[in-house]
Amino acid sequence: xxxxxxxxxxxxxxxxxxxxxxxLQMAQSGFKTALISKVFPTRSHTVSAQGGITCAIxxxxxxxxxxxxxxxxxxxxxYIGDQDAIEYMCNVGPExxxxxxxxxxxxxxxxxxxxxxxxxGGQSKNFGEGGQAARTCAAADRTGHALLHTxxxxxxxxGTQFYNEWYAAELxxxxxxxxxxxxxxxxxxxxTVFFKAKATVFATGGSGxxxxxxxxxxxxxxxxxxxxxxxxxxxQDIEMxxxxxxxxxxxxxxxxxxxxxEGGYLINKDGERFMERYAPNAKDLxxxxxxxxxxxxxxxxxxxxxxxxxxxxxxxxxxxxxVLHSRLPGICxxxxxxxxxxxxxxxxxxVPTCHYMxxxxxxxxxxxxxxxxxxxxxxxxxxxGLFAVGEVACVSVHGANRLGGNSxxxxxxxxxxxxxxxxxxxxxxxxxxxxxxxxxDEAMARLNRWESSTGGESVPALRxxxxxxxxxxxxxxxxxxxxxxxxxxxxxxxxxxxNAHLEDKSGPFNTARIEALELDNLxxxxxxxxIAAEGRTESRGAHSRYDYPDRDDENWLCHSIFDPKAKKxxxxxxxxxxxxxxxxxxxxxxx
Amino acid sequence: xxxxxxxxxxxxxxxxxxxEYEVDTQGKDLMVLDILALVKEQDQSLAYRRSCREGxxxxxxxxxxxxxxxxxxxxxxxxxxxxxxxxxxLILRPLPGLPVIRDLVVDMGMFYNQYEKVQPYLQNNTPAxxxxxxxxxxxxxxxxxxxxxILCACCSTSCPSFWWNPDKFLGPAALLQSYxxxxxxxxxxxxxxxxxxxxxxxxxxxxxxxNCVSVCPKGLNPTRAIGHIRSMLLERGI
Numbered sequence: 052x053x054x055x056x057x058x059x060x061x062x063x064x065x066x067x068x069x070x071x072x073x074x075l076q077m078a079q080s081g082f083k084t085a086l087i088s089k090v091f092p093t094r095s096h097t098v099s100a101q102g103g104i105t106c107a108i109x110x111x112x113x114x115x116x117x118x119x120x121x122x123x124x125x126x127x128x129x130y131i132g133d134q135d136a137i138e139y140m141c142n143v144g145p146e147x148x149x150x151x152x153x154x155x156x157x158x159x160x161x162x163x164x165x166x167x168x169x170x171x172g173g174q175s176k177n178f179g180e181g182g183q184a185a186r187t188c189a190a191a192d193r194t195g196h197a198l199l200h201t202x203x204x205x206x207x208x209x210g211t212q213f214y215n216e217w218y219a220a221e222l223x224x225x226x227x228x229x230x231x232x233x234x235x236x237x238x239x240x241x242x243t244v245f246f247k248a249k250a251t252v253f254a255t256g257g258s259g260x261x262x263x264x265x266x267x268x269x270x271x272x273x274x275x276x277x278x279x280x281x282x283x284x285x286x287q288d289i290e291m292x293x294x295x296x297x298x299x300x301x302x303x304x305x306x307x308x309x310x311x312x313e314g315g316y317l318i319n320k321d322g323e324r325f326m327e328r329y330a331p332n333a334k335d336l337x338x339x340x341x342x343x344x345x346x347x348x349x350x351x352x353x354x355x356x357x358x359x360x361x362x363x364x365x366x367x368x369x370x371x372x373x374v375l376h377s378r379l380p381g382i383c384x385x386x387x388x389x390x391x392x393x394x395x396x397x398x399x400x401x402v403p404t405c406h407y408m409x410x411x412x413x414x415x416x417x418x419x420x421x422x423x424x425x426x427x428x429x430x431x432x433x434x435x436g437l438f439a440v441g442e443v444a445c446v447s448v449h450g451a452n453r454l455g456g457n458s459x460x461x462x463x464x465x466x467x468x469x470x471x472x473x474x475x476x477x478x479x480x481x482x483x484x485x486x487x488x489x490x491x492d493e494a495m496a497r498l499n500r501w502e503s504s505t506g507g508e509s510v511p512a513l514r515x516x517x518x519x520x521x522x523x524x525x526x527x528x529x530x531x532x533x534x535x536x537x538x539x540x541x542x543x544x545x546x547x548x549x550n551a552h553l554e555d556k557s558g559p560f561n562t563a564r565i566e567a568l569e570l571d572n573l574x575x576x577x578x579x580x581x582i583a584a585e586g587r588t589e590s591r592g593a594h595s596r597y598d599y600p601d602r603d604d605e606n607w608l609c610h611s612i613f614d615p616k617a618k619k620x621x622x623x624x625x626x627x628x629x630x631x632x633x634x635x636x637x638x639x640x641x642x
Numbered sequence: 643x644x645x646x647x648x649x650x651x652x653x654x655x656x657x658x659x660x661x662e663y664e665v666d667t668q669g670k671d672l673m674v675l676d677i678l679a680l681v682k683e684q685d686q687s688l689a690y691r692r693s694c695r696e697g698x699x700x701x702x703x704x705x706x707x708x709x710x711x712x713x714x715x716x717x718x719x720x721x722x723x724x725x726x727x728x729x730x731x732l733i734l735r736p737l738p739g740l741p742v743i744r745d746l747v748v749d750m751g752m753f754y755n756q757y758e759k760v761q762p763y764l765q766n767n768t769p770a771x772x773x774x775x776x777x778x779x780x781x782x783x784x785x786x787x788x789x790x791x792i793l794c795a796c797c798s799t800s801c802p803s804f805w806w807n808p809d810k811f812l813g814p815a816a817l818l819q820s821y822x823x824x825x826x827x828x829x830x831x832x833x834x835x836x837x838x839x840x841x842x843x844x845x846x847x848x849x850x851x852x853n854c855v856s857v858c859p860k861g862l863n864p865t866r867a868i869g870h871i872r873s874m875l876l877e878r879g880i
Contacts (some may be wrong), residue, residue, distance in 0.1 A: 087719065091750070091793075093699070093700065093793055094701045096693070096698040098694060098698050099696065099699070108773070130855075148774075149770075149774050150644055152775060152828075153764075153770040154764060155826065156823040157782065157785050157789045157826070158775050159782065160778065160781075160782045162779065164776030164777050164778050165773070186674070196790070200789070201764075203761055204762050204764075205761035207758060207762065239699050268693045268694045269694075269695055270693045282665050295656060304696045305696075388697065388715050388717075389696070510682075511686070559652050559653060562689050563682075563687060619752075
């Protein structure tokens with residue numbers, strides 16, 4: 052082992068909302084904490100979140116109740132969200148959101164001076180009986196930006212040690228599989244370093260870049276999922292990908308659900324408000340999976356707009372210039388820039404676009420990573436030293452379909468929870484697992500493979516091909532034979548990527564090297580997604596199959612668990628035992 | 643079309659040079675970031691930063707045919723007349739005034755240092771209530787046009803005062819953030835914040851050139867914010 056070692060109590064990989072909420076918690080406790088981020092933290096993808104953070108803070112409705120939010124979230128998840136985790140998130144949520152205000156997050160305000168809340172999809176009062184709720188706390192339509200900058204500022208204030216523009220490439224494990232830290236590359240110099248820590252927290256975000264068309268940032272390459280899978284750790288519900296109803300057609304840029312919350316609605320090429328047919332009650336504010344599917348049906352039935360009939364429209368002009376410019380200023384900018392459309396005057400062309408990874412590294416509410424075991428409740432075993440929070444984790448609060456505004460809440464609640472737990476564990480004395488030289492060499496193998504490559508296909512071409520396989524074989528609607536074909540294509544890509552070429556081997560700010568390492572991660576996520584999607588023989592939430600059109604509670608009211616070593620799909624029980632409320636029993640899901 | 647890009651790799655180059663590329667846009671009015679992706683397919687050694695590709699993360703600030711901006715939201719047609727038609731080359735350089743690490747990637751250290759100096763976080767030493775600190779819509783409106791800054795550095799690196807004194811003059815981005823907290827009704831560190839700015843350089847090196855305003859990709863107005871701070875300092879002095 053010839054590389055430098057840097058030692059901390061805890062390291063956080065990823066500088067988005069979840070990572071910075073976790074690091075903030077630990078920095079406040081005085082433990083030696085580092086945050087490793089491949090971009091300067093405020094460039095993380097949390098910055099793109101628009102509409103808000105859903106939480107029952109009882110501003111818009113003084114009688115609002117976190118249990119109603121919990122009901123909506125369980126129903127939204129199509130009943131495979133873990134009810135103990137959803138209970139924790141919805142219950143602790145208000146405290147976590149008020150903390151954000153105290154930290155300085157510039158929320159929009161009501162006349163009473165409280166935080167402004169807007170309606171979002173899938174929200175209800177009184178357990179679905181009381182009509183539409185307005186529960187999403189917003190800072191105009193820039194809530195993610197406001198949240199991310201606020202968390203960065205607080206981390207500055209509290210002295211978190213940042214390793215910005217450092218790329219975590221691989222987990223380091225000892226012979227027993229305990230996590231000892233990560234191998235990371237200083238992008239600026241090219242130096243490779245071993246970060247040793249008692250606790251390694253993955254907060255690496257999503258992997259939307261496995262699809263050709265996505266709302267996700269270019270950096271969302273599934274680095275955490277890739278590292279976990281290569282380390283032989285399982286991922287859960289990875290077939291569950293959310294397609295956001297309103298990505299700008301062609302560009303993929305997100306248009307917030309808050310547009311529909313503020314009164315906007317979708318129309319087909321004939322100008323018909325078609326959601327009235329698919330979701331007579333909630334209409335345009337039905338759950339995202341429902342709206343995305345309805346849009347695709349309109350398009351497939353020939354009622355799509357444009358020369359190729361490949362999109363529908365989001366109509367906002369009836370809201371008036373004042374509302375649009377005060378509540379949705381960012382959307383107006385994005386529509387003009389990316390759709391050459393001024394929403395004040397004309398509707399925005401939109402199409403369902405890959406947006407969010409509901410699956411990920413299975414964890415408990417403290418962020419502890421769960422490893423493969425018996426698969427039944429109470430039998431969970433944890434990976435010593437490894438934690439995951441945010442989009443990379445699958446706690447699971449989103450199940451088969453995430454509700455809008457729940458991702459930001461997930462970030463702050465579980466970033467905070469993991470921070471609190473690790474702080475406590477460190478106080479009690481956590482073990483530092485020590486890797487052998489051979490363990491380090493093993494973690495370096497992939498880097499060394501790229502460094503010694505002398506020929507082969509190029510990274511950009513392979514990436515494009517992978518993205519098009521995922522787009523064409525694992526989209527909004529899925530089908531067994533088409534997916535089997537996709538799985539075979541990915542197996543072929545795996546062989547080719549293993550022989551791909553990194554031409555530029557220079558040290559300083561070599562982004563070609565980073566893109567090559569990211570490609571390995573994209574492949575891991577894509578393959579896990581493909582095998583899990585083919586394996587779940589039912590339709591539930593965002594996973595919708597022509598050949599299995601119905602939800603199958605008898606066989607699939609459970610998490611899927613993908614084992615990367617056997618490349619096989621197993622099952623894990625969903626938690627139906629919240630601590631303070633009665634179980635929400637699965638029922639037919641209509642909006 | 644022709645693209646001319648500033649290239650410098652400290653490992654192999656003694657000095658920077660401009661390198662020409664030919665890119666086929668198929669006549670489309672692509673964003674400059676799309677052009678960079680096409681160039682990188684040809685030449686993977688090209689280094690630049692990018693993340694959100696929608697103008698909100700602030701990664702890809704650069705100098706395009708003489709003007710700072712974000713590559714991801716700048717269409718060719720807006721760079722300069724004739725670029726889209728291929729009559730003139732697209733010329734890409736790193737943000738001016740900061741040390742170059744490689745190609746279009748600059749060392750943002752000095753820029754971030756100045757940001758940190760203004761204590762860019764809410765300070766309030768009164769006990770926090772059980773809910774949020776109340777703030778009226780009118781009070782909240784005072785931080786509109788301030789909190790939206792994405793720290794892309796387009797403004798500070800187009801400011802001659804910042805070029806001359808990047809260590810002493812805070813620059814428009816940091817000063818905008820300074821005013822963002824001065825203007826927040828929930829912050830009560832006004833006196834401390836103002837006293838830190840009351841020297842000949844930190845703020846008063848702003849000469850109202852307003853390059854910051856003309857380049858800000860988010861349409862913000864640091865000069866106006868600096869004006870507000872000046873007034874506050876003046877009132878405090880009386």
